[in-house]
Amino acid sequence: MTQFGFGAVTLEHENTGRPDSDTVDATLAASGDASAFERLYRHHVPRIYSLVRRMVNDDDADEITQDVFVRAWQKLGTFRGEAAFGTWLHRLAVNVILARRETLGTRRKRFLEGDAVLEFLPARKAGPELAMDFESAMERLPDGAREIFVLHDVEGYRHEEIAEMLGLATGTSKSQLHRARLALRRHLER
């Protein structure tokens, strides 16, 4: 007999029973609605800009943030609504940042071996005027250790994902993260 190829048809989306407004705006934006895309921008720019600032740590942050959203606009057709829009955008942002940093002129040595990461940050001095807060200390980590720290501890990516994104061995991601944490513990606000 004839088989009818109809899968289960359902509207349920992440237990809300309703598609979220991001998904709707993404669908509208994919059809060319720039005002829907502006809503997505307003909603997500703090998270994306913060990610860029922490990953890139220089005056290019504004431009790279704009690059992320321009790229998102171009790629909206590939957003299928399977993951949350924010997750999709975040991953796209990481890719843009990683591609972009390669072209960013002179860079500090990306990965410092062993305890060199620890020595990179000046020790927290007793005087408050010399104290460096946690976030500034994080920004002064060597690039490689900082990227891993941001992606893992701030943004919640797994070592396997980070290793793939950065083209590293998982063990390198783990050991650099450990070094970064050891360095930063000196800069915890007491």
Add this chain to the structure above:
Amino acid sequence: MSDPWMERLSDYLEDDMPAAERLALEAHLETCRDCSVVVSDLRRVMNRARQMDERQPHRDLWPGIAKRIGATSAGAQPIRRRWSFSSPQLAAAAVLLMTFSGSTVWLMRSAGSLPADGPIAATAPPPATVTAVNVRRNAAENYAAAVEDLERVLSAGRGQLDTTTVRVIEQNLAVIDQAIAQAQRALLADPANLYLNTHLAETMRRKLDLLRQAATLVPVS
């Protein structure tokens, strides 16, 4: 740092350690003050990292983005007017169905799989000059008429189909009808929702496809 356990403290905190080693480390932590201080600090670092504030850019980056994607600047008209649907939602979804198929040719034009002398006449596409409202009504009427005709074919031919086939068709129709009802309910709360409208149109298309497939099984009498 000669204490070899010091290297493993992040693994320990991430629960990335074999059970036996974990037990050994926990025993070590009972006696090694250096390691327990570091474990406590690393925990605080990890918590601190999760509590980072989000920052807004110092200036509005949207105008620059809008320019690069070819949109007018903030607050101005969008590139394409937002869909605005009026009830009935069936009509709206039918319009979407046409729009999304990338053609103004109505689905029934492709009902070639039906028996040639079947009761369904191909419906001409609406002229390009008709107003949007008329297109909507026509599309909805076409859809309703097509479904009705196919249901009549099936109903008449039901006795000539084996019971398993009939059951499969009916089960599938029930699933699809349920999805259509669900979409229509959701649209009552949010009529302009493009996702829902698209979903409804897609589900309606499935129903039509299913009915068309089923109708081809009915022997021409």
